[in-house]
Amino acid sequence: MYGIISSPGNHHLFKSVANEELVFEAIDQFGDTEFLNACIKVSRVTLNYVLVDLTCASEDALVKGIINIVLNKPTTRIILAGFDLQVGDRTLVSLINSGVYDIVSLQDPTGADYQEIYEMNQDKLTAAIEERKILADAIRWKSSMERSEMLIENEEPEVASGSKEIKVKEKIIVKEVVKTKVINVEADSWFVVNLTRRAGASLITQSLAKYLADLDFDVRVTESPFNKPTFLYSTGEHYELPSSVIDLESDSPYQPYEYKKIKWDLKTTYKEISDADVDFLKLLIKVRQGLNLIDVGDSYFERPQILKDARKLIVVLEPDINGLWECTERKRQINTLSKKGMEIIYVINKSHDLISNEFASNNGFENHVFLPALDPEIIYKRSLKSQLLLNSTDDIDGAFIQGLNSLSKLMNIPVYKDAREPRRRRKFKIPFLKN
Structure with a gap:
């Protein structure tokens, strides 16, 4: 092909x-x-x-x-x-x-x-x-100049005393050029940010990670060091977690915490972290395989340097007109990233029947998927039990799972397993036999 x-x-x-x-x-x-x-x-x-x-x-x-x-x-x-x-x-x-x-x-x-x-x-x-x-x-x-960085300097000729012989000193300086390749965020790393405030970037991140992990994809979730701990109480026995590199304990080798077939880079304390303390991009470029989902949430718009080397972005928003009006400046920043070549997917979270493709196109959300609103009681019960949202899918709206499937395909992830439709019961007519 x-x-x-x-x-x-x-x-x-x-x-x-x-x-x-x-x-x-x-x-x-x-x-x-x-x-x-x-x-x-x-x-x-x-x-x-x-x-x-x-x-x-x-x-x-x-x-x-x-x-x-x-x-x-x-x-x-x-x-x-x-x-x-x-x-x-x-x-x-x-x-x-x-x-x-x-x-x-x-x-x-x-x-x-x-x-x-x-x-x-x-x-x-x-x-x-x-x-x-x-x-x-x-x-x-x-060009030959680019192939070789050799510089030849010819000094002024010296005439030896009492001699007509001209001695020429030729000084050859070989200049070694070391080119450092800039390591950008891996091509399969996706940043997840909120357009409207608290639109659900963390919920989408952990749900997508669990959905793909269940399909046997190698998934890693990285939590922004600038946010409060979000995934800490959704990942099982969190009190056994090792110190995280995100919490500045980087002297010893760091391995991500594994839970439900997902690798987690978790923030485990509420310690305030400044830009000078953490070079966020250095943390991200350590990920060299698999799919990396980086939950930035709202912190990007306070620290735009976070996305300096990013190539792919998932933008989560709620279809609330007032909220969108308040986020005009954020949308302008996203548009600037798009013009620079960043691939952007919009996730319209908590959508309903009145939200259509026309709404998306009118607001400039070209590459988009819809995710329906979930029952808050389900989310609350999962958090009480320290569980991920998709630990069980029996009570999750099928349209939500289908939305994650569509999002995966927009991300160019080869998902071949579509959400199954519920089986339909067949009705059989039994002929009535007369005596």
């Missing part, structure tokens, strides 16, 4: 070389926003590779959009194709530094030799698809 992002003029060439099933196609001379949106869509589907035409958008748009694919869908191979590419091209250098190594330079098929050049370009693209390139192959597109 493969995809194409191309300009209209090169679309036919790209389609002519692949034998696999084409499952994604975006053909246009893209503006910056349109190209980024196309790349975001690529990151939501499963592809073996995507062919990207380097003539279909501006340099800045190409770099920003393709890096979005690299971060959000690292398993998708990206093949870049352009015409008469030059060594040292700024776009190529930026993308090579981001880990994209499959680059094909085609010849512009014009003039009398059009058919011959077209077929030659087909052969080049076919070869690029069949053989994955590595850094050693891509390095040729960097």
